[in-house]
Each structure stands twice: as structure tokens, then as C-alpha cells.
Amino acid sequence: MNKIANRQVICETLMERAKTDKDIVVLCSDSRGSASLTPFAQGYPEQFVEAGIAEQDLVGMSAGLAKCGKKVFCASPASFLSTRSYEQIKVDCAYSRTNVKLIGISGGISYGALGMSHHSAQDIAAISAIPNIRVYLPSDRHQTKCLMEALLEDEEPAYIRVGRNAVEDVYEEGNVNFQMNKAGVIGENPEECEILLVACGEMVKPCVDAAKTLNEKGIKIIVLDMYCVKPLDKEAIIKYAAKAKAVVTVEEHSPFGGLGSMVSQVVAAECPKRVINMALPDAPVITGTSREVFDYYGLNAEGIEKTVEEVLRK
Amino acid sequence: MENLKAKAFELRKDVVKMIMEGKAGHIGGDMSVMEILVELYFRQMNITPETVESPDRDLFVMSKGHCVEALYAVLAARGFLDIEEIIKTYSKFGSQYIGHPNNKIPGIEMNSGSLGHGLPVAVGMALAGKMSNKDYRVYTVMGDGEVAEGSVWEGAMSGSMYKLDNLCAVIDRNRLQISGSTEDVMAHRDLVAKWTDFGWHAISVDGNDLDELHRAFEEAKTVKGKPTIIIANTIKGYGSPVMEDKANWHHKVPTAEEAEQIFRDFDSKKEAALNE
Numbered sequence: 158m159n160k161i162a163n164r165q166v167i168c169e170t171l172m173e174r175a176k177t178d179k180d181i182v183v184l185c186s187d188s189r190g191s192a193s194l195t196p197f198a199q200g201y202p203e204q205f206v207e208a209g210i211a212e213q214d215l216v217g218m219s220a221g222l223a224k225c226g227k228k229v230f231c232a233s234p235a236s237f238l239s240t241r242s243y244e245q246i247k248v249d250c251a252y253s254r255t256n257v258k259l260i261g262i263s264g265g266i267s268y269g270a271l272g273m274s275h276h277s278a279q280d281i282a283a284i285s286a287i288p289n290i291r292v293y294l295p296s297d298r299h300q301t302k303c304l305m306e307a308l309l310e311d312e313e314p315a316y317i318r319v320g321r322n323a324v325e326d327v328y329e330e331g332n333v334n335f336q337m338n339k340a341g342v343i344g345e346n347p348e349e350c351e352i353l354l355v356a357c358g359e360m361v362k363p364c365v366d367a368a369k370t371l372n373e374k375g376i377k378i379i380v381l382d383m384y385c386v387k388p389l390d391k392e393a394i395i396k397y398a399a400k401a402k403a404v405v406t407v408e409e410h411s412p413f414g415g416l417g418s419m420v421s422q423v424v425a426a427e428c429p430k431r432v433i434n435m436a437l438p439d440a441p442v443i444t445g446t447s448r449e450v451f452d453y454y455g456l457n458a459e460g461i462e463k464t465v466e467e468v469l470r471k
Numbered sequence: 472m473e474n475l476k477a478k479a480f481e482l483r484k485d486v487v488k489m490i491m492e493g494k495a496g497h498i499g500g501d502m503s504v505m506e507i508l509v510e511l512y513f514r515q516m517n518i519t520p521e522t523v524e525s526p527d528r529d530l531f532v533m534s535k536g537h538c539v540e541a542l543y544a545v546l547a548a549r550g551f552l553d554i555e556e557i558i559k560t561y562s563k564f565g566s567q568y569i570g571h572p573n574n575k576i577p578g579i580e581m582n583s584g585s586l587g588h589g590l591p592v593a594v595g596m597a598l599a600g601k602m603s604n605k606d607y608r609v610y611t612v613m614g615d616g617e618v619a620e621g622s623v624w625e626g627a628m629s630g631s632m633y634k635l636d637n638l639c640a641v642i643d644r645n646r647l648q649i650s651g652s653t654e655d656v657m658a659h660r661d662l663v664a665k666w667t668d669f670g671w672h673a674i675s676v677d678g679n680d681l682d683e684l685h686r687a688f689e690e691a692k693t694v695k696g697k698p699t700i701i702i703a704n705t706i707k708g709y710g711s712p713v714m715e716d717k718a719n720w721h722h723k724v725p726t727a728e729e730a731e732q733i734f735r736d737f738d739s740k741k742e743a744a745l746n747e
Contacts, residue, residue, distance in 0.1 A: 182602070206598065209632075214591040214625035221595020224580060226526060227602070244585055245622075249592055253574055253582045 159326050163301040163319040164193040164232075164262050170305040171230060175201045181309075182227040184208055186215045191321075192232035192262045212242040216259070220249035223256040228309065235261025235277035235318050236268070239284060250314040251290040258308050259316045264294075265358065265409035266437065266447050267321035273441040277318070281357075282414025284316045285387045291315040292387040294358035296341070297327040300384060303335035320359050320409075322447065327361050327382065340390040341382030342397075344368065349377040352465050353401040355394065355420050357383045359447075360407040360435075360456060367461035376465065389419050395427045403431040403468045407461060409451075412436040433468055435461065475681055476744035478548070479509045480737040483710050485544040485554055487733055490724055493562030495570060499720040500614060501541040503645040503678070503705035508545040510684040511610055520550045523577050529607050530596050532581050534589020535614035535643060536571040537722075542579070543568060551578035587620025589613060590640055594630045597638035597698070608692070612641045616648030619657040624669070630698040631670025638698040639691040640671075643678060645707035649721045666700045678703025711736035 175181045175197070184206045189198045198205040206222070208215035212233055219231040231238075238261050239246070250257045261280055268275035285292050293308075293315060295301040301319065308315060327343070328334075334341065343365055344350065352371070354364045361382045368378035379397045383390060398404050404424055406417035417434030424432050435456060442450050451457050455464070483505055490496035512518075516529040533542050543561070547554035560566040567576060571584030581592055593611040600607050613623065630638055642662060650656050659665070666673040672694045676683040684703065691699035707721075708714030711733040714723070725733055 182599075203602065206633075208629060209625075211625035211628070213587070213622035214594070214629050217588055217591025217622065217626065218595035218598065218629060220581070221532075221592040221597075222599045222602075223595075224592070225530070225596050225599030225603070225605075227599050245588065245591070248582060248585050248588055 159298065160323050161298050162193065162321065162323045163295060163298055164321070166298045166301045167260060167305055167319065168193045168197050170302055172197050172200055174309055175204055178228065179204065180226060180228050182206060182222050182229050184215055184219050184229065184231045186210055186212050186233040186237070188233050188262065191234060192260065194232055212237050213245050216242040216245035216257070217249050219257045220245070220253060220255040224253070229257045230260060231257055232260040232262055234275065235264035235280050236275050239277050239280035239316070243283060246284065246290065246316070247287050251287045254289055255314060256312040257314050259314070261316060261318040263321040264318035265320060266442055266450050269446045269450060270444050276442065278411045278437050279414070280316070280318055281386055281408070281410050281416060285419070286414070289314065293317045293384055294386055295319065295384045296358060296361035296382050297324055299326060299328045299330055299333045300335060300341070300382070303333050304384065307337045318358060320447070324359050325362050327365055338385045338388050338390065340385065340393040342379065342393065343382060344379035345372055346377070347379065350379040350397045350400040351377040351402055352468065353379050353381065353397045353404045354407065354461065355381045355383050355404060355416065356407040357386055357416050359409055363456070363458040363461055364407055366458035367465065370458065370462055371465055376469065378465070383416060386416055386419065389423065391423050394420055394423045398424050398430065399428040401430070403433065405433045405435060405461065405464055405468065407435040407456065409456065410436055412439055431468065433464060435464060474745055475509055475513055476747070477741045479505045479681070480710060480741040480744065482509065482544040482548055483737050484734060485547070485558065486540045487725065487730060488558045489540050489543065489561045491730055492558050494724050495562045496540045496724070497537040497722045498725070499647065499707040499714060499722070500535060500538040500643065500645065502709045502714065503707045504535065504538050504541050504612060504643045505709070506679050506681050506684055507612055507641055507643060507703055508541055510681055510688060512545045512549050514685060515688050516610065517607070520577065527605060527607055530580055530609045532589040532593050532611040533572045533583055534586070534611045535617055536583035539570060539572050542572065546578045552576065586614065586617040587622035590623050590626030590630070593638055593640065594626050594633070594635060597635040598633055600637050601633070601635065607637065609638045610641070612643055615642055615644045615646065615653050615659065616656065618642060618659060618662070627666065627669040627671065634696045635698045636695050639688065639701065640698065641701045641703050643705055644702050645705045647707045647716065647718045647721070649718070651718050662702050670697055672697050672699040673702060674699065675702040675704065678705035679709050710740055
């Protein structure tokens, strides 16, 4: 079982680059511990800025630093970053096109029993609705590293959501087959796709596990790891959805405006067929660890298998 | 040396022409902020149309973005923009001259419009200057109604926390906002005391007096270890009794008759300045 959380990989990648690139600046809002960025703050104090518990100032400052040539990585809990500073993201980062990479840590329901104030189940919908900004939800530590390396090379704003906990690997080290803004395609035979599963972030792994079991039962599954929620890899969706009997989307997000809504739009317009959206409920979630919450709502391998089998029966 | 006091009234005429032609604009605040912008762009800031991309340029963020018409007029007078094109197209279909600053336009650094954004952004710019050992200075102008935004006070804290003596913020203290007196809408009480408590060097001046503004900006450059705030006490609608100190002139478009009177008032103020 992997013990390295995606947030930790982000810190490692930034520390490696900061050795030679003095324009990299990391900002936190009293969140360096939660973001696993304490080693960065200690190792590169001259490239680290503490904003205190002030997310609007955090993002505004980030935009100002970026405007003056800094490569800014701004890390704060996804719940606060995506909504408390929403307008700064919209105006100061996206509209003004500043090179700010917003890292939403402890995303989705990572904070479990802390309640809805700490959950970010609407960040995909919120940020994706803003022009000029991209939205990424990497699935595992290896993909997170590839994504961070790609983001260090561009100068446009982006929002990256990662969870709090270490998640099991989807990919093998050195074999991620990462292409920027192209979904990862996971399946035994790309030519055979009875059901297309589209997922992002922590929901990719249970999809891959479910696909394995279903393939053993003779149901041909393709999983699209849609870490690039925006820009959505429409080409991949159309390619596989066209072959499939139905599409199932799985995400750690509200049922409205997230990956499921986006995939449904594409399928409805390009290759109409049934799309089932698996998501969190439109309600404050039940109290528990994120694992317990996922299990309760069927956002696990068993729940995905069950949904696929039901879809095929209808 | 150009008579800047007279220039400020000439530029006010450009603003009124823009607003008459575009049938929109925040005229009251444009008039109150004019001397502040004239001082910044004619005597303080190290920026020209040739150096808009220079990493050593001084930076300005128009936090009270709704008064972009005054900024357009000043930028045009300094050679960044063409005033005739602005007057002809401002606020019209497809125009790049929209009702708030947009950084696709040369000389405008950041998009603004939503209030309370400029100070945190300016703090970031000033911080970048310190990190990179640059000598540039950063300026921002806020409205006094704007200071009710919580993000202003977040920026006030980080500005002093990081000892940003390369940062100078101005409050256009015209004492009116769209609904009436700032003290009736959300009272500020003593702004000098508030900002001093937040760790800033605070200077209170007559914000429609270029000499006083000049002295304040020069003083700000000598302050070490903390940012400066200039409380610029201004008159909303300054330049013509038709609109001076009247809340309903926040974004009123003058009638043709009112405009005639306003232009006459500007002309006599300009004459007086020239004869000083």
C-alpha cells in the first residue's frame, strides 16, 4: 500500500525545481502543514510566503507576484481556496491571466468528519465555469508528479485538486504514459469497450479495480482517467463512448456541474446514449472517514461494479 | 514645465466627452481621483509607453476600477492610448475600452472592477520587488466606499507584515458612495488611526491639491520598513458645482445643458490655474 500522498509529491517536485529556479514561489494560508509544504517553507524560506488565514489576500498576492514574473504555487484547503477566494481566482488569476497554480489540498471529502464547511464538493463546477483557467484532478502520486512537471513549464493559471490521504497507485513509476490534457486510457483491449468508465482524482483507482473484476466476468471495460477535467479530453470520450453500450462517470463531487455533467454534455451532443453519473449526494455527507463515506454512497469498486451490471441489465 | 493643475481640468473634459459619447461612466469618482492619477503618471511613476513590459517599471493597480475613464484620459495624455479612439468607442459594442480596467490595454497591469482586489495584488507585486531586489515602486488607488471590503484589511495586514516600503496605497476619500455618505452607509471613522494601527505610515492630504499630493508621494518614498497610505481627501464630482459633492452623480450621464455648464466650469478652473 502506497503511503505517499499526492500533496507530498507536489512538495517534493517543487523543492527539486526550486533548487535551480529562484522564481518559484509557494504561498500558504496557515496551511503549510496540511499541504505537506513545511519542508519547502524550511528549505526555501526566501521563496515561501505565509498569507495567514486570509484566502482572498492569499490569491490576490499570488496574482501580484505572478504579474511580476514569479511562478506561483498557492496551496490552501480546497474548500476555502475554491470558494472563499473564488472572486480573486476569477478576476486576479483567470481574467488577468496570471501564472498562478492554485493547489486545492484536502479536496473533496478528505476532511471526512469535519463536516461540510471543510468539504469541497463543488470546486470542479465552480472553477470550471470561469474562462481562462484549467482544472486538474490527478489520480495517483506518479501522475501528480508528471502533471506538476508539465505545469512548471507553462504560464497560465490552473487549479489542481488533491486529496489528503495517500491513495493506491494507478500507474507504475516511470510508466504513466502521461500526455498533458489527454485522458489516461486504461483497459485490456482498447478496441473493446462495452461500458466506458470516466473518472477523475481518487475515483480512478476504484474504477480500475472494478474494471478488473468486470473484465474477469467477461464485461469489457475501458477506464478514462480524466485528470484534465478542463480542458476535458472530448476526443477520448467520443472515441470510446461511441463503441460503448453506456457510460458511467464517477467523481468525488456534487452531482451538479462536475465531471459527470461535462461528460454527459459531450455524449449527448456527439454519440447519444445512456450516461450514469456516480457522485456524492446533493446534501451534506454522512459523518465518517473518507473511506467510510465513499463506501456508504457506493463510490468504491463494488458500487461501480454493481452500477455497471445494473446498466447492462436494463 | 506643463501646468498640471490646468492639465487636470483639460483631462476632466476628455472624461466627460467619453461619458457623453458612451452614455455611461462613473463621473463623480473620475473627477475626485483625477489629481491623484495626474500626480502619479506625470510626476511619480517610472513608466512610459516604451517601458510597459520592463521588469523595472513602477506598477499601478486601479483598485477603484469603475473610475477607469479618468485612467484612460491620463494614459492617453501620457502617450499610451489614443484619446480620440477612446472617446469614439468607449463602452460601445466590441470596444476594448470597457467600463473597468483591462490588461489587454497597454499601460493597464491588472483587470479590476470588483472592489477590494487591488491592495492584495499590489502587496504581491511589492513583495516580488523585494524578493528580486528590484527598485520599482507599486501604487494602488482605492475608493473610500471600497474600504468596507474585508480583503482590503487582509492586504493591510500583509503589507505591513512584510514591511513593504516600496508600496504606496491611496484612498480617494470623497466621502460619498452610490447610496449616500460613506459615514451613513458604513462608517469609516478615523482612517488615519485605523491604518496607523495596521502598521502603515499614514498621510492625510487634500487630494485635489497637486502640491499636497506631490509632497505626500515624495514623503512616502522616504519611509522605511513600512508601506504608506495616503488618505486623499477629495470632493466627488470636483471641478463643477453641477456635480460636486452630490451622491446622485456617482454614475450620472450629464445632459447636454449640464455638460455645457460643466465644461464652462472646467475652463474657468483651468484659467485660474494658468493665472496662478
